[in-house]
Amino acid sequence: MRYKVAVIQNDITRDKTNNLSHISELIISASERADIIVLPEMFNCPYNGKTFIKYAEEFPGETCNLLERLAKEKQCLIIGGSIPELEGVAIYNTTYVYGPMGFVAKYRKMYLFDVDIIGQITFKESDYVKAGNDIVVFEYENLKIGLSICYDIRFPELARALVDQGAQVIVVPAAFNTTTGPIHWALTARGRAVDNQVYYIMASPARSESLSYKAYGHSMIVSPWGEVLSEGGIEETIIYGEVDTEYISKIRKELPLLQHRKQR
């Protein structure tokens, strides 16, 4: 089976209404060529811990309603990057997924981005966001898709857990930065794809000159052999590619890494 995939690397502003109407146009455009549409992390707001609360929504809020309507209208799967989800007093960094029949899945980021790279980047996501606990793999037209968000990709154990639940594709809405992006973004996606013999779909926002957080960009689709099938630059773009489940089977048979694993 083959699936056509689009990754939207959108420009983000501080104006949520504007972000939603803009992403709506991009989704409509992508739906002309793709069945599966992937959005980046925090696609409806700037990636800034202090202001997440301003953009946060209780489920189902206006962003979810928009994704649901578009998935039905365009008869496609929308993996809605992530948005700040409000539940009680907690904010989560959450992916919502909608298909032609409505709600499909949600996933809350498990590993929070708390780093302090001297002279480069300091970010403490856990000051603003609560970590999720649930591993999520869902099925869409016989394709098993696992979810991770950004810093989650750093942890091989999570990729293994997704593969143990049958994932053939791992989708990673993310906003790497300009310090770790150039050296770790493609490396980690490609390495994880090869280790786990799955496609990796990496979705970043476009880099913005006006926002404080500089996203790395370079959204990409990576094959289970580690090839970069499609890659964006730093500006707004939609990239396209294909997921081929027969290719996954071929790789898993020829180089039987998953079969050769040992219990530890």
Place this chain on the structure above:
Amino acid sequence: MRYKVAVIQNDITRDKTNNLSHISELIISASERADIIVLPEMFNCPYNGKTFIKYAEEFPGETCNLLERLAKEKQCLIIGGSIPELEGVAIYNTTYVYGPMGFVAKYRKMYLFDVDIIGQITFKESDYVKAGNDIVVFEYENLKIGLSICYDIRFPELARALVDQGAQVIVVPAAFNTTTGPIHWALTARGRAVDNQVYYIMASPARSESLSYKAYGHSMIVSPWGEVLSEGGIEETIIYGEVDTEYISKIRKELPLLQHRKQR
């Protein structure tokens, strides 16, 4: 602490006596600039399952005796790639390590290379070699070194097990081939180094036109940030680099991946 490392990428022939006298010269040369000397997988024989038995040694055989003598004479640590080890009727793919005081450690390859990439490479190591069961991390002058051999590097669980036992450096004698080498060799070493915040030292034989197995070459030293510090080509060479434990500590503090792990 800083440690000077040399990786020997040697030419291998079918003549074991010749291989041993040649590696001896290379070790003596490397010992002039390095305290830790790393040799490649099956450095005393061709990488050919059918003929391992011809070159195999019961411990301690002539290869081990040579490494022991040189480590004492040159006052260095020699991580002896691997050789076919004979025990009873079984052959193992085994690393022996010697230091100035004699025997330090041995490690038997755990994951055997059984692949069948159509039209490219077919190899079934398990027809000839028995797998080891023991994870090995040893200490040398306050530096903790974990061992893996070639295909072992494919498995993130093993790297984690080595790091859990304190490894700061993972040494990988290996003989990747010309199919997987170009796309997976540096990728896997660099990705694993970043995930586990350790140095990776990858030692390959030189490529030989006269032997049937074409080794990829490209021995390399990789930093815990994923930088390639030093890299060979396909011909015989000795590459040099440095392991800096303060740099490991800096990386682990700034990007605290090992601290952020969760139990699975």
